[in-house]
Amino acid sequence: VAVSKAIDRLARHFAAALLAGLACYGWQAEPFVWPSPASSEHVASLADRLSAESPAAEESAAAACDAVRPLLGGLSCRSFLSDHWEVAPLLSRPGAAWARALFSLRDVERMARLWPLRFLRNHGTAVVHTPGSGFLADPRWERGAAVPPDIVEVALAAERTFVLHNLEVYSPPVAAFTRSVVAFFHAYTQVNLYVSPAGLEVATSPHQDAHSVFIVQARGCKRWSVHPPARGNWTLRSLQRGKAGEVLSPSDGSLMQPPSIEATLTPGDVLYVPRAFFHATATADAATGDSCGGADAGDPSAALTISVLSEDVFATWLYLLGEALDELATPPPNPPPNPPTAPPTAPPTAPPAELRGAAARLVSALRRLAVAQLGIEQSHTGLSASRVGDQLREALPRALMAPEGTPPILLAAGSDPRALLWRRHALGLLRSAAEEAGQPRLASLWWDGSPAAALLWPVLDEVLRRKRVPGSLKLEQLDTFLREAARGRSPAGAADTADGGVEWGDEELRRIDIDAVFKIEKRDKAHL
Secondary structure, eight states, X not given: OHHHHHHHHHHHHHHHHHHHHHHHTTOOOOOOOOOOTTSSSOHHHHHHHTTOSOHHHHHHHHHHXXXXXXXXXXXXXXXXXXXXXXXXXXXEOOOHHHHHHHOOTTHHHHHHHHSOOBBTSSSSOEEEEOTTSSSOBOTTSOTTOBOOTTHHXXXXXXXXXXXXXXXXXXXHHHHHHHHHHHHXXXXXXXXXXXXXXXXXXXXXXXXXXXXXXXXXXXXXOEEEXXXXXXXXXXXXXXXXXXXXXXXXXXXXXXXXOSOSEEEEEOTTOEEEEOTTOEEEEESBOTTTOSBSSGGGTTSOEEEEEEXXXXXXXXXXXXXXXXXXXXXXXXXXXXXXXXXXXXXOOOOOOOOOHHHHHHHHHHHHHHHHHHTTTTTOOHHHHSOOOOHHHHHHHSBOOHHHHOOTTSOOOOTTOTTOHHHHHHHHHHHHHHHHHHHHTTOHHHHTTOSTTSHHHHHHHHHHHHHHHHHTHHHHHHHHHHHHHHHHHHTTOOGGGEEEOTTSOEEEOHHHHHTSOHHHHHHGGGSOOTTO
Protein backbone atom coordinates (compact mmCIF):
# COMPACT_ATOMS: atom_id res chain seq x y z
CA VAL A 1 0.00 0.00 0.00
CA ALA A 2 2.79 2.41 0.93
CA VAL A 3 4.62 1.75 -2.35
CA SER A 4 1.45 2.27 -4.35
CA LYS A 5 0.76 5.58 -2.59
CA ALA A 6 4.30 6.71 -3.32
CA ILE A 7 3.84 5.86 -7.01
CA ASP A 8 0.57 7.84 -6.99
CA ARG A 9 2.35 10.89 -5.52
CA LEU A 10 5.11 10.63 -8.13
CA ALA A 11 2.49 10.50 -10.90
CA ARG A 12 0.89 13.67 -9.60
CA HIS A 13 4.25 15.50 -9.46
CA PHE A 14 5.07 14.30 -12.97
CA ALA A 15 1.73 15.60 -14.29
CA ALA A 16 2.31 18.98 -12.65
CA ALA A 17 5.83 19.20 -14.08
CA LEU A 18 4.57 18.27 -17.55
CA LEU A 19 1.92 20.99 -17.49
CA ALA A 20 4.47 23.53 -16.27
CA GLY A 21 6.83 22.54 -19.08
CA LEU A 22 4.11 22.92 -21.69
CA ALA A 23 3.26 26.34 -20.26
CA CYS A 24 6.82 27.47 -21.00
CA TYR A 25 6.03 26.92 -24.68
CA GLY A 26 2.88 29.05 -24.48
CA TRP A 27 0.34 26.25 -23.99
CA GLN A 28 -2.27 26.91 -21.31
CA ALA A 29 -4.26 24.05 -19.83
CA GLU A 30 -7.81 24.28 -18.61
CA PRO A 31 -7.78 24.19 -14.77
CA PHE A 32 -7.56 20.52 -13.92
CA VAL A 33 -8.30 18.70 -10.69
CA TRP A 34 -6.81 15.25 -10.31
CA PRO A 35 -9.77 12.87 -10.03
CA SER A 36 -9.26 11.57 -6.53
CA PRO A 37 -12.04 10.21 -4.29
CA ALA A 38 -10.89 12.63 -1.61
CA SER A 39 -11.10 15.66 -3.93
CA SER A 40 -13.86 18.23 -3.54
CA GLU A 41 -14.27 18.15 -7.32
CA HIS A 42 -16.96 15.74 -8.47
CA VAL A 43 -15.55 13.25 -10.94
CA ALA A 44 -18.80 13.37 -12.91
CA SER A 45 -18.33 17.08 -13.59
CA LEU A 46 -14.67 16.54 -14.45
CA ALA A 47 -15.56 13.77 -16.86
CA ASP A 48 -18.09 15.99 -18.59
CA ARG A 49 -15.41 18.64 -19.14
CA LEU A 50 -13.11 15.97 -20.58
CA SER A 51 -15.82 14.62 -22.93
CA ALA A 52 -15.75 11.26 -21.18
CA GLU A 53 -18.98 10.17 -22.84
CA SER A 54 -18.65 8.16 -26.02
CA PRO A 55 -18.90 10.33 -29.18
CA ALA A 56 -21.94 8.38 -30.43
CA ALA A 57 -23.80 8.89 -27.16
CA GLU A 58 -22.90 12.59 -27.05
CA GLU A 59 -24.10 13.07 -30.61
CA SER A 60 -27.42 11.39 -29.83
CA ALA A 61 -27.87 13.70 -26.81
CA ALA A 62 -27.16 16.93 -28.75
CA ALA A 63 -30.74 17.36 -30.00
CA ALA A 64 -32.06 16.49 -26.55
CA CYS A 65 -29.79 19.17 -25.08
CA ASP A 66 -31.48 21.81 -27.25
CA ALA A 67 -34.93 20.55 -26.24
CA VAL A 68 -34.27 20.70 -22.48
CA ARG A 69 -32.75 24.20 -22.48
CA PRO A 70 -35.97 25.77 -21.06
CA LEU A 71 -35.13 23.93 -17.81
CA LEU A 72 -31.57 25.24 -17.57
CA GLY A 73 -31.94 28.97 -16.94
CA GLY A 74 -30.02 30.10 -20.00
CA LEU A 75 -26.99 27.96 -19.16
CA SER A 76 -25.31 25.63 -21.60
CA CYS A 77 -26.02 21.96 -21.00
CA ARG A 78 -22.42 21.39 -19.93
CA SER A 79 -22.45 24.34 -17.51
CA PHE A 80 -25.63 23.05 -15.91
CA LEU A 81 -24.13 19.58 -15.46
CA SER A 82 -20.93 20.99 -13.98
CA ASP A 83 -22.37 23.66 -11.70
CA HIS A 84 -25.90 22.59 -10.74
CA TRP A 85 -26.67 18.93 -11.42
CA GLU A 86 -27.33 17.29 -8.03
CA VAL A 87 -25.49 20.09 -6.17
CA ALA A 88 -27.23 23.49 -6.54
CA PRO A 89 -30.82 24.66 -7.20
CA LEU A 90 -31.64 26.88 -10.17
CA LEU A 91 -34.54 29.18 -11.12
CA SER A 92 -35.45 29.56 -14.82
CA ARG A 93 -38.13 31.59 -16.58
CA PRO A 94 -38.76 30.15 -20.07
CA GLY A 95 -42.18 31.82 -20.25
CA ALA A 96 -45.90 31.10 -19.92
CA ALA A 97 -46.37 30.28 -23.62
CA TRP A 98 -43.89 27.41 -23.35
CA ALA A 99 -45.66 26.03 -20.26
CA ARG A 100 -49.11 26.30 -21.90
CA ALA A 101 -47.89 24.34 -24.91
CA LEU A 102 -46.70 21.61 -22.55
CA PHE A 103 -49.82 21.14 -20.42
CA SER A 104 -53.31 22.48 -19.70
CA LEU A 105 -55.37 21.69 -16.62
CA ARG A 106 -58.34 20.71 -18.80
CA ASP A 107 -56.26 17.73 -20.01
CA VAL A 108 -56.95 15.94 -16.70
CA GLU A 109 -60.67 15.66 -17.47
CA ARG A 110 -59.90 14.20 -20.92
CA MET A 111 -57.50 11.63 -19.43
CA ALA A 112 -60.07 10.49 -16.86
CA ARG A 113 -62.67 10.10 -19.62
CA LEU A 114 -60.38 8.24 -22.02
CA TRP A 115 -58.46 5.85 -19.77
CA PRO A 116 -59.05 3.79 -16.59
CA LEU A 117 -57.31 6.03 -14.04
CA ARG A 118 -57.53 4.70 -10.47
CA PHE A 119 -56.67 6.02 -7.01
CA LEU A 120 -53.49 4.55 -5.52
CA ARG A 121 -53.15 1.92 -8.27
CA ASN A 122 -50.81 1.49 -11.22
CA HIS A 123 -51.15 2.71 -13.81
CA GLY A 124 -52.18 6.35 -13.65
CA THR A 125 -51.76 6.31 -9.91
CA ALA A 126 -53.85 9.20 -8.55
CA VAL A 127 -54.00 10.39 -4.96
CA VAL A 128 -55.62 13.23 -3.02
CA HIS A 129 -53.31 14.60 -0.33
CA THR A 130 -54.18 16.52 2.82
CA PRO A 131 -52.05 19.71 2.65
CA GLY A 132 -49.26 19.97 5.21
CA SER A 133 -49.73 16.38 6.41
CA GLY A 134 -46.45 14.85 5.27
CA PHE A 135 -48.09 13.48 2.09
CA LEU A 136 -50.88 11.52 3.76
CA ALA A 137 -53.70 10.47 1.43
CA ASP A 138 -57.23 11.59 2.27
CA PRO A 139 -59.11 8.33 3.03
CA ARG A 140 -62.30 9.61 1.38
CA TRP A 141 -60.83 8.61 -1.97
CA GLU A 142 -60.53 4.83 -1.70
CA ARG A 143 -57.77 2.70 -3.19
CA GLY A 144 -58.78 1.28 -6.55
CA ALA A 145 -61.75 3.63 -7.08
CA ALA A 146 -62.09 5.19 -10.53
CA VAL A 147 -60.91 8.79 -10.91
CA PRO A 148 -63.96 10.89 -11.91
CA PRO A 149 -63.57 13.41 -14.76
CA ASP A 150 -64.33 16.31 -12.38
CA ILE A 151 -61.71 15.25 -9.81
CA VAL A 152 -59.86 18.59 -9.98
CA GLU A 153 -62.96 20.60 -9.07
CA VAL A 154 -63.93 18.12 -6.33
CA ALA A 155 -60.46 18.11 -4.73
CA LEU A 156 -60.15 21.90 -4.85
CA ALA A 157 -63.58 22.34 -3.26
CA ALA A 158 -62.41 20.10 -0.40
CA GLU A 159 -59.16 22.14 -0.11
CA ARG A 160 -57.06 19.11 -0.99
CA THR A 161 -54.15 18.59 -3.39
CA PHE A 162 -54.76 16.29 -6.35
CA VAL A 163 -51.75 14.33 -7.64
CA LEU A 164 -51.55 12.31 -10.86
CA HIS A 165 -48.44 10.20 -11.52
CA ASN A 166 -46.84 9.24 -14.84
CA LEU A 167 -48.37 12.07 -16.82
CA GLU A 168 -45.80 11.32 -19.54
CA VAL A 169 -47.78 8.27 -20.71
CA TYR A 170 -51.09 10.15 -21.05
CA SER A 171 -50.19 13.48 -22.65
CA PRO A 172 -48.42 13.58 -26.06
CA PRO A 173 -46.75 16.99 -25.47
CA VAL A 174 -45.49 15.89 -22.04
CA ALA A 175 -44.35 12.56 -23.51
CA ALA A 176 -42.36 14.28 -26.27
CA PHE A 177 -40.63 16.60 -23.81
CA THR A 178 -39.95 13.79 -21.31
CA ARG A 179 -38.32 11.80 -24.07
CA SER A 180 -35.80 14.62 -24.53
CA VAL A 181 -35.11 14.68 -20.78
CA VAL A 182 -34.47 10.91 -20.74
CA ALA A 183 -32.26 11.15 -23.83
CA PHE A 184 -30.19 13.96 -22.34
CA PHE A 185 -29.74 12.73 -18.77
CA HIS A 186 -29.65 9.02 -19.72
CA ALA A 187 -31.97 8.36 -16.79
CA TYR A 188 -35.48 7.08 -16.13
CA THR A 189 -37.76 10.13 -15.85
CA GLN A 190 -41.30 10.45 -14.51
CA VAL A 191 -43.68 13.43 -14.61
CA ASN A 192 -46.30 14.01 -11.90
CA LEU A 193 -49.02 16.66 -11.72
CA TYR A 194 -49.80 18.56 -8.50
CA VAL A 195 -52.97 20.71 -8.31
CA SER A 196 -53.48 22.69 -5.08
CA PRO A 197 -56.09 25.27 -4.07
CA ALA A 198 -55.08 28.89 -3.67
CA GLY A 199 -54.54 30.41 -0.23
CA LEU A 200 -52.75 27.49 1.51
CA GLU A 201 -50.20 28.72 4.05
CA VAL A 202 -48.69 25.21 3.92
CA ALA A 203 -49.22 23.16 0.78
CA THR A 204 -46.37 20.76 1.54
CA SER A 205 -44.25 20.85 4.68
CA PRO A 206 -40.45 20.53 4.30
CA HIS A 207 -39.40 17.22 2.77
CA GLN A 208 -36.71 15.75 0.55
CA ASP A 209 -36.69 13.41 -2.44
CA ALA A 210 -34.26 10.69 -3.47
CA HIS A 211 -34.22 12.14 -7.01
CA SER A 212 -33.64 15.49 -8.70
CA VAL A 213 -36.75 17.42 -9.75
CA PHE A 214 -37.61 20.18 -12.23
CA ILE A 215 -40.85 21.96 -11.25
CA VAL A 216 -42.75 23.57 -14.13
CA GLN A 217 -45.46 25.99 -12.99
CA ALA A 218 -48.32 25.68 -15.49
CA ARG A 219 -51.09 27.67 -13.81
CA GLY A 220 -51.59 29.85 -10.74
CA CYS A 221 -48.68 30.34 -8.40
CA LYS A 222 -46.77 28.53 -5.70
CA ARG A 223 -44.26 29.83 -3.18
CA TRP A 224 -41.14 27.69 -2.71
CA SER A 225 -38.32 27.57 -0.18
CA VAL A 226 -35.36 25.27 -0.91
CA HIS A 227 -32.94 24.28 1.86
CA PRO A 228 -29.61 22.46 1.46
CA PRO A 229 -29.37 19.41 3.76
CA ALA A 230 -27.48 20.02 6.99
CA ARG A 231 -25.36 16.88 6.69
CA GLY A 232 -24.45 14.61 3.86
CA ASN A 233 -25.00 15.15 0.16
CA TRP A 234 -27.90 13.23 -1.39
CA THR A 235 -29.90 10.62 0.43
CA LEU A 236 -31.22 7.08 0.20
CA ARG A 237 -34.88 6.50 -0.60
CA SER A 238 -35.45 4.56 2.60
CA LEU A 239 -34.05 7.45 4.65
CA GLN A 240 -35.64 10.48 2.96
CA ARG A 241 -37.36 12.78 5.47
CA GLY A 242 -40.68 14.61 5.56
CA LYS A 243 -42.89 11.87 4.07
CA ALA A 244 -45.22 9.10 5.22
CA GLY A 245 -46.86 11.50 7.70
CA GLU A 246 -43.64 13.03 9.09
CA VAL A 247 -44.19 16.81 9.37
CA LEU A 248 -40.94 18.77 9.67
CA SER A 249 -40.24 22.36 10.65
CA PRO A 250 -38.21 24.60 8.29
CA SER A 251 -36.31 25.87 11.33
CA ASP A 252 -34.92 22.41 12.20
CA GLY A 253 -31.22 23.17 11.83
CA SER A 254 -30.24 19.58 12.54
CA LEU A 255 -31.77 18.57 9.21
CA MET A 256 -31.63 21.56 6.89
CA GLN A 257 -29.70 24.77 6.38
CA PRO A 258 -31.36 28.18 5.85
CA PRO A 259 -33.05 28.45 2.44
CA SER A 260 -30.81 29.03 -0.55
CA ILE A 261 -33.80 29.93 -2.76
CA GLU A 262 -37.12 31.52 -1.80
CA ALA A 263 -39.26 32.28 -4.84
CA THR A 264 -42.86 32.46 -6.00
CA LEU A 265 -43.35 30.55 -9.23
CA THR A 266 -45.88 31.85 -11.74
CA PRO A 267 -46.88 30.27 -15.08
CA GLY A 268 -43.80 29.55 -17.19
CA ASP A 269 -41.31 29.46 -14.29
CA VAL A 270 -39.09 26.42 -13.68
CA LEU A 271 -37.31 25.50 -10.45
CA TYR A 272 -34.61 22.83 -10.26
CA VAL A 273 -34.34 21.11 -6.85
CA PRO A 274 -31.33 18.76 -6.49
CA ARG A 275 -31.68 15.37 -4.88
CA ALA A 276 -32.03 15.47 -1.06
CA PHE A 277 -32.50 19.26 -0.84
CA PHE A 278 -35.39 20.02 1.49
CA HIS A 279 -38.25 22.03 -0.02
CA ALA A 280 -41.57 23.38 1.21
CA THR A 281 -44.45 25.02 -0.66
CA ALA A 282 -47.41 27.35 -0.10
CA THR A 283 -50.05 28.97 -2.28
CA ALA A 284 -50.56 31.94 0.04
CA ASP A 285 -48.48 35.08 0.39
CA ALA A 286 -46.05 34.79 3.29
CA ALA A 287 -46.77 38.28 4.64
CA THR A 288 -50.52 38.65 4.16
CA GLY A 289 -51.79 35.08 3.98
CA ASP A 290 -53.73 36.01 0.83
CA SER A 291 -53.48 34.05 -2.40
CA CYS A 292 -50.20 34.73 -4.20
CA GLY A 293 -49.77 35.58 -7.84
CA GLY A 294 -50.95 39.13 -8.45
CA ALA A 295 -53.18 38.95 -11.53
CA ASP A 296 -53.42 35.16 -11.07
CA ALA A 297 -54.50 35.43 -7.42
CA GLY A 298 -57.26 32.96 -6.61
CA ASP A 299 -56.30 30.56 -9.39
CA PRO A 300 -55.44 27.02 -8.28
CA SER A 301 -51.78 26.08 -8.59
CA ALA A 302 -51.00 23.46 -11.24
CA ALA A 303 -47.39 22.31 -11.52
CA LEU A 304 -45.56 19.47 -13.22
CA THR A 305 -42.69 17.76 -11.40
CA ILE A 306 -40.19 16.23 -13.83
CA SER A 307 -38.32 13.71 -11.68
CA VAL A 308 -34.97 12.39 -12.96
CA LEU A 309 -34.44 9.16 -11.02
CA SER A 310 -31.17 7.68 -9.80
CA GLU A 311 -31.32 6.23 -6.28
CA ASP A 312 -34.97 5.20 -6.81
CA VAL A 313 -33.84 2.85 -9.62
CA PHE A 314 -30.60 1.85 -7.87
CA ALA A 315 -28.34 3.80 -10.25
CA THR A 316 -25.72 5.08 -7.80
CA TRP A 317 -22.12 4.08 -7.10
CA LEU A 318 -23.29 2.27 -3.96
CA TYR A 319 -25.46 -0.14 -5.93
CA LEU A 320 -23.06 -0.51 -8.87
CA LEU A 321 -20.10 -1.44 -6.67
CA GLY A 322 -22.16 -3.26 -4.04
CA GLU A 323 -23.96 -5.52 -6.50
CA ALA A 324 -20.72 -6.33 -8.33
CA LEU A 325 -19.00 -7.23 -5.06
CA ASP A 326 -22.03 -9.29 -4.04
CA GLU A 327 -21.63 -11.34 -7.21
CA LEU A 328 -17.91 -11.79 -6.56
CA ALA A 329 -18.73 -12.93 -3.02
CA THR A 330 -21.25 -15.55 -4.18
CA PRO A 331 -19.80 -19.07 -4.43
CA PRO A 332 -20.07 -20.51 -7.94
CA PRO A 333 -22.84 -23.09 -8.43
CA ASN A 334 -21.84 -26.70 -8.68
CA PRO A 335 -21.64 -27.68 -12.36
CA PRO A 336 -23.96 -30.46 -13.49
CA PRO A 337 -22.26 -33.84 -13.81
CA ASN A 338 -20.97 -34.74 -17.26
CA PRO A 339 -22.75 -37.58 -19.06
CA PRO A 340 -20.64 -40.76 -19.11
CA THR A 341 -19.82 -40.36 -22.81
CA ALA A 342 -19.10 -36.62 -22.70
CA PRO A 343 -15.55 -35.29 -22.41
CA PRO A 344 -14.81 -33.49 -19.12
CA THR A 345 -15.45 -29.73 -19.15
CA ALA A 346 -13.27 -27.18 -17.45
CA PRO A 347 -14.95 -25.43 -14.51
CA PRO A 348 -15.73 -21.72 -15.07
CA THR A 349 -13.27 -19.16 -13.76
CA ALA A 350 -14.40 -18.17 -10.28
CA PRO A 351 -12.97 -15.86 -7.60
CA PRO A 352 -10.88 -17.70 -5.01
CA ALA A 353 -12.47 -18.20 -1.62
CA GLU A 354 -10.25 -15.53 -0.03
CA LEU A 355 -11.44 -12.90 -2.52
CA ARG A 356 -15.07 -13.91 -2.03
CA GLY A 357 -14.70 -13.32 1.69
CA ALA A 358 -12.98 -9.98 1.15
CA ALA A 359 -15.74 -8.87 -1.26
CA ALA A 360 -18.43 -9.77 1.29
CA ARG A 361 -16.70 -7.76 4.03
CA LEU A 362 -16.33 -4.76 1.71
CA VAL A 363 -20.04 -4.86 0.80
CA SER A 364 -20.85 -4.55 4.49
CA ALA A 365 -18.48 -1.58 4.78
CA LEU A 366 -20.08 0.17 1.79
CA ARG A 367 -23.53 -0.15 3.31
CA ARG A 368 -22.41 1.29 6.62
CA LEU A 369 -20.52 4.18 5.02
CA ALA A 370 -23.48 5.10 2.82
CA VAL A 371 -25.66 5.96 5.84
CA ALA A 372 -22.99 7.41 8.13
CA GLN A 373 -23.94 11.05 7.41
CA LEU A 374 -27.70 10.75 7.12
CA GLY A 375 -28.73 11.16 10.72
CA ILE A 376 -28.02 7.56 11.69
CA GLU A 377 -26.39 7.41 15.09
CA GLN A 378 -22.68 6.64 15.00
CA SER A 379 -23.22 4.01 17.66
CA HIS A 380 -25.41 2.18 15.15
CA THR A 381 -22.99 2.32 12.21
CA GLY A 382 -19.69 2.34 14.09
CA LEU A 383 -18.44 4.95 11.60
CA SER A 384 -18.11 8.72 11.60
CA ALA A 385 -19.21 11.10 8.86
CA SER A 386 -17.56 10.12 5.60
CA ARG A 387 -16.76 11.81 2.31
CA VAL A 388 -16.76 8.32 0.79
CA GLY A 389 -20.37 7.89 1.93
CA ASP A 390 -21.28 10.99 -0.08
CA GLN A 391 -19.61 9.61 -3.18
CA LEU A 392 -21.27 6.21 -2.80
CA ARG A 393 -24.68 7.92 -2.85
CA GLU A 394 -23.79 9.95 -5.92
CA ALA A 395 -25.74 9.13 -9.10
CA LEU A 396 -23.92 7.21 -11.79
CA PRO A 397 -22.76 9.75 -14.39
CA ARG A 398 -24.27 10.20 -17.84
CA ALA A 399 -21.07 8.86 -19.39
CA LEU A 400 -21.73 5.40 -17.92
CA MET A 401 -25.52 5.43 -18.33
CA ALA A 402 -25.74 5.99 -22.10
CA PRO A 403 -28.46 3.68 -23.50
CA GLU A 404 -27.69 0.35 -25.06
CA GLY A 405 -28.41 1.71 -28.54
CA THR A 406 -25.12 3.63 -28.46
CA PRO A 407 -21.68 2.06 -27.91
CA PRO A 408 -21.40 2.03 -24.10
CA ILE A 409 -18.23 2.56 -22.12
CA LEU A 410 -16.91 -0.84 -21.06
CA LEU A 411 -14.82 -0.84 -17.91
CA ALA A 412 -13.17 -4.08 -19.00
CA ALA A 413 -11.79 -2.33 -22.13
CA GLY A 414 -8.44 -1.34 -20.74
CA SER A 415 -7.25 0.81 -23.66
CA ASP A 416 -10.24 3.19 -23.67
CA PRO A 417 -9.16 6.43 -21.87
CA ARG A 418 -12.78 7.12 -20.88
CA ALA A 419 -12.98 3.70 -19.25
CA LEU A 420 -9.67 4.29 -17.47
CA LEU A 421 -11.05 7.43 -15.82
CA TRP A 422 -14.02 5.59 -14.35
CA ARG A 423 -11.98 2.50 -13.45
CA ARG A 424 -9.70 4.69 -11.39
CA HIS A 425 -12.67 6.32 -9.68
CA ALA A 426 -14.28 2.95 -8.88
CA LEU A 427 -11.07 1.51 -7.45
CA GLY A 428 -10.45 4.70 -5.48
CA LEU A 429 -13.87 4.41 -3.88
CA LEU A 430 -13.25 0.78 -2.91
CA ARG A 431 -9.83 1.54 -1.41
CA SER A 432 -11.12 4.58 0.49
CA ALA A 433 -14.11 2.65 1.79
CA ALA A 434 -11.90 -0.15 3.06
CA GLU A 435 -9.49 2.28 4.72
CA GLU A 436 -12.27 4.29 6.41
CA ALA A 437 -13.81 1.05 7.62
CA GLY A 438 -10.50 0.20 9.27
CA GLN A 439 -9.66 -2.69 6.94
CA PRO A 440 -6.38 -1.76 5.20
CA ARG A 441 -5.85 -5.33 3.97
CA LEU A 442 -9.00 -4.99 1.87
CA ALA A 443 -7.71 -1.71 0.45
CA SER A 444 -4.55 -3.40 -0.80
CA LEU A 445 -6.58 -5.60 -3.17
CA TRP A 446 -8.04 -2.87 -5.37
CA TRP A 447 -5.42 -1.54 -7.77
CA ASP A 448 -5.68 -1.49 -11.55
CA GLY A 449 -3.95 -4.57 -12.83
CA SER A 450 -4.44 -6.56 -9.64
CA PRO A 451 -6.07 -10.02 -9.83
CA ALA A 452 -9.08 -8.75 -7.86
CA ALA A 453 -9.60 -5.82 -10.25
CA ALA A 454 -9.28 -8.09 -13.29
CA LEU A 455 -12.16 -10.21 -11.96
CA LEU A 456 -14.18 -7.10 -11.04
CA TRP A 457 -14.33 -5.35 -14.45
CA PRO A 458 -16.51 -7.82 -16.41
CA VAL A 459 -18.87 -8.11 -13.44
CA LEU A 460 -19.15 -4.30 -13.22
CA ASP A 461 -19.92 -4.14 -16.94
CA GLU A 462 -22.77 -6.63 -16.50
CA VAL A 463 -24.20 -4.68 -13.55
CA LEU A 464 -23.92 -1.45 -15.58
CA ARG A 465 -25.90 -3.08 -18.38
CA ARG A 466 -28.70 -3.74 -15.89
CA LYS A 467 -28.56 -0.17 -14.60
CA ARG A 468 -29.21 1.15 -18.12
CA VAL A 469 -32.41 -0.88 -18.45
CA PRO A 470 -34.92 1.62 -16.89
CA GLY A 471 -33.83 4.50 -19.13
CA SER A 472 -33.86 2.34 -22.25
CA LEU A 473 -37.34 0.98 -21.47
CA LYS A 474 -38.66 4.47 -20.74
CA LEU A 475 -37.48 5.61 -24.19
CA GLU A 476 -39.20 2.61 -25.78
CA GLN A 477 -42.38 3.32 -23.83
CA LEU A 478 -42.50 7.00 -24.83
CA ASP A 479 -41.73 6.21 -28.47
CA THR A 480 -44.55 3.65 -28.51
CA PHE A 481 -47.05 6.08 -26.97
CA LEU A 482 -46.15 8.89 -29.36
CA ARG A 483 -46.26 6.57 -32.36
CA GLU A 484 -49.69 5.26 -31.34
CA ALA A 485 -50.99 8.77 -30.68
CA ALA A 486 -49.88 9.93 -34.12
CA ARG A 487 -51.14 6.87 -36.01
CA GLY A 488 -53.99 7.72 -38.34
CA ARG A 489 -54.02 11.39 -37.43
CA SER A 490 -55.19 13.75 -40.14
CA PRO A 491 -55.70 17.52 -40.33
CA ALA A 492 -59.35 16.89 -39.49
CA GLY A 493 -58.49 14.86 -36.43
CA ALA A 494 -56.35 17.47 -34.69
CA ALA A 495 -57.05 21.06 -33.80
CA ASP A 496 -54.68 23.98 -33.46
CA THR A 497 -54.47 25.39 -29.94
CA ALA A 498 -54.44 29.07 -29.08
CA ASP A 499 -50.67 29.02 -28.56
CA GLY A 500 -49.91 27.47 -31.96
CA GLY A 501 -49.51 23.87 -30.79
CA VAL A 502 -51.48 20.84 -31.93
CA GLU A 503 -54.17 19.19 -29.82
CA TRP A 504 -54.75 15.46 -30.26
CA GLY A 505 -58.36 14.42 -30.81
CA ASP A 506 -60.11 12.01 -28.46
CA GLU A 507 -60.43 9.31 -31.11
CA GLU A 508 -56.66 9.21 -31.69
CA LEU A 509 -56.00 8.81 -27.97
CA ARG A 510 -58.89 6.47 -27.07
CA ARG A 511 -57.67 3.68 -29.34
CA ILE A 512 -54.28 3.51 -27.59
CA ASP A 513 -53.88 0.38 -25.45
CA ILE A 514 -52.64 2.40 -22.48
CA ASP A 515 -52.22 -0.73 -20.31
CA ALA A 516 -49.80 -2.24 -22.83
CA VAL A 517 -47.89 1.05 -23.11
CA PHE A 518 -47.53 1.35 -19.36
CA LYS A 519 -46.28 -2.23 -18.96
CA ILE A 520 -43.33 -1.64 -21.31
CA GLU A 521 -41.27 -0.11 -18.52
CA LYS A 522 -42.08 -3.07 -16.25
CA ARG A 523 -40.95 -5.71 -18.74
CA ASP A 524 -37.38 -6.08 -17.50
CA LYS A 525 -36.70 -5.73 -13.77
CA ALA A 526 -33.06 -6.77 -13.88
CA HIS A 527 -32.02 -3.43 -12.35
CA LEU A 528 -33.82 -4.12 -9.07
